[in-house]
Amino acid sequence: MPKLRAAIFEDDAYENFLPLTYTRPAFDLRCGAKSFRQRIMDLLRAPDSVLFTRDYLADYIESKEQRSVNRTEAIDGTTLFVNGLLVPDKAIVNKMSKASEGHMGVKDDRLVFMCLGPARAREFAGRLSRPLGSLDVSQLERSATKKVDVQEAMLLSHPRELISTNAEMLKADILSLKRSRSGKVHPKATIMGKRGDLSVGPGSAVEAGTAIDTREGPVYIDSHCIIRPNAWIQGPAFIGSGTQILPSARIHGGSSIGPMCNIGGDVEATIIHGHSDKAHAGFVGHSYIGEWVNLGAMTTTSDLKNTYGTVKVNIRGQRIDTGETNIGAFIADHVKASIGVMVYPGNKIGVAAQIHGIVSGDVPSFAIYAKVLGSKVTESIFESVAETERRMYRRKRVEQMAADITLLKKVYELTKEERRAAGVVQGRFNI
Numbered sequence: 001m002p003k004l005r006a007a008i009f010e011d012d013a014y015e016n017f018l019p020l021t022y023t024r025p026a027f028d029l030r031c032g033a034k035s036f037r038q039r040i041m042d043l044l045r046a047p048d049s050v051l052f053t054r055d056y057l058a059d060y061i062e063s064k065e066q067r068s069v070n071r072t073e074a075i076d077g078t079t080l081f082v083n084g085l086l087v088p089d090k091a092i093v094n095k096m097s098k099a100s101e102g103h104m105g106v107k108d109d110r111l112v113f114m115c116l117g118p119a120r121a122r123e124f125a126g127r128l129s130r131p132l133g134s135l136d137v138s139q140l141e142r143s144a145t146k147k148v149d150v151q152e153a154m155l156l157s158h159p160r161e162l163i164s165t166n167a168e169m170l171k172a173d174i175l176s177l178k179r180s181r182s183g184k185v186h187p188k189a190t191i192m193g194k195r196g197d198l199s200v201g202p203g204s205a206v207e208a209g210t211a212i213d214t215r216e217g218p219v220y221i222d223s224h225c226i227i228r229p230n231a232w233i234q235g236p237a238f239i240g241s242g243t244q245i246l247p248s249a250r251i252h253g254g255s256s257i258g259p260m261c262n263i264g265g266d267v268e269a270t271i272i273h274g275h276s277d278k279a280h281a282g283f284v285g286h287s288y289i290g291e292w293v294n295l296g297a298m299t300t301t302s303d304l305k306n307t308y309g310t311v312k313v314n315i316r317g318q319r320i321d322t323g324e325t326n327i328g329a330f331i332a333d334h335v336k337a338s339i340g341v342m343v344y345p346g347n348k349i350g351v352a353a354q355i356h357g358i359v360s361g362d363v364p365s366f367a368i369y370a371k372v373l374g375s376k377v378t379e380s381i382f383e384s385v386a387e388t389e390r391r392m393y394r395r396k397r398v399e400q401m402a403a404d405i406t407l408l409k410k411v412y413e414l415t416k417e418e419r420r421a422a423g424v425v426q427g428r429f430n431i
Helices: 012-017 036-044 055-065 090-097 118-125 134-143 160-164 166-176 382-395 402-414 416-421
Strands: 004-009 078-083 103-107 110-116 146-149 190-192 198-200 211-213 219-221 232-234 237-239 255-257 266-268 283-285 312-315 318-321 367-369
Touching: 004 036, 036 078, 036 090, 055 402, 078 118, 090 103, 090 110, 103 134, 110 118, 110 134, 160 166, 166 237, 166 255, 232 237, 255 266, 382 402, 402 416
Parallel strands: 004 078, 103 146, 190 211, 198 219, 211 232, 219 237, 237 255, 266 283
Antiparallel strands: 078 110, 103 110, 312 318
16 A cells, blocks of 8 residues: 655635734644644654645745755655644544545535545645645545545634634643653642642742642643742643743633743733743733744733623734634734733734834734824834844844744735735834
């Protein structure tokens, strides 16, 4: 029988997750304790999965991870193509593992999975540097030998789902992770709930006066973390490697943090990517925060309207009702928030934006937003953004690669129309 391997691809639903997906493929979004990519590879037991994404992101991943992306020559046998926004469970994994050549699974005109023999797989792979759309799926259906409607599949299509499903995904993901008790838990730390639901990785320390509450779900603290005195962590929660939870921090259930973050203040039901800091007081709730973000003291994301009504979010130029009453902000990579920033529910903050004061609407990528201070929304000077990022990398003691600046420059060019449409002005920012 031909060798079966997995290939993870994007479809055009990645646009629904902008600006979060300007700097990463949709399958590298996080939900629970893992990225979508990691979860798919783990459940399919396919660590050598082939990746397909937009060309500029393929170049970036190849540079950072030293692995081939968008390489049709890597397709050397029968291949199972899997949508990168799929949250697989045992049932869908069982269906995919039993798929034969020409079999496909579809949900609401989106391809969930497809199994193809070597020749057709290479032909199909050659199209995947452009995210798959519904017309592509229709064409595939005409040549499929079997089509399975998999309405039960959990295939994300809206950014709110990252938040609303995070707590349950955390519980499932933590069960699949290797537990550890090699880290140190101080005798004067308080554990509320089952001690067996707390995992503390090697090199990590839970210091005196800390409270860990596992009654609502497990708490997983990865390696080389420090949980400082008087911090409180409620499960389900995941703390990534090298992260520091600062004194008096309150991490509410449904939060996924890290790696290499510094977190203080209140965080509730929020996903935070690596190398981001919220070191001071302020509340961040039901929000999604990218990499290399710094939130100044007292930065707050409101996650509830005064009317207790559902929160609306702009997606592809339309105002979409999330159906959720608790939705905070969606903050892309490299955002910097100054002291005392207040962000209204459902707002999106674009890549490398700087925000000041009260933010009552979406902020374009590479824009400086300070309306409450009497300033027009101004386009950032790219060289200034690049220098800011160099300084942050140095502060974090992380080597910045040429690929990091190349990616920022590409996204800067890609988002020019976004800034123009939003009326962002050019010139030097002054307040």
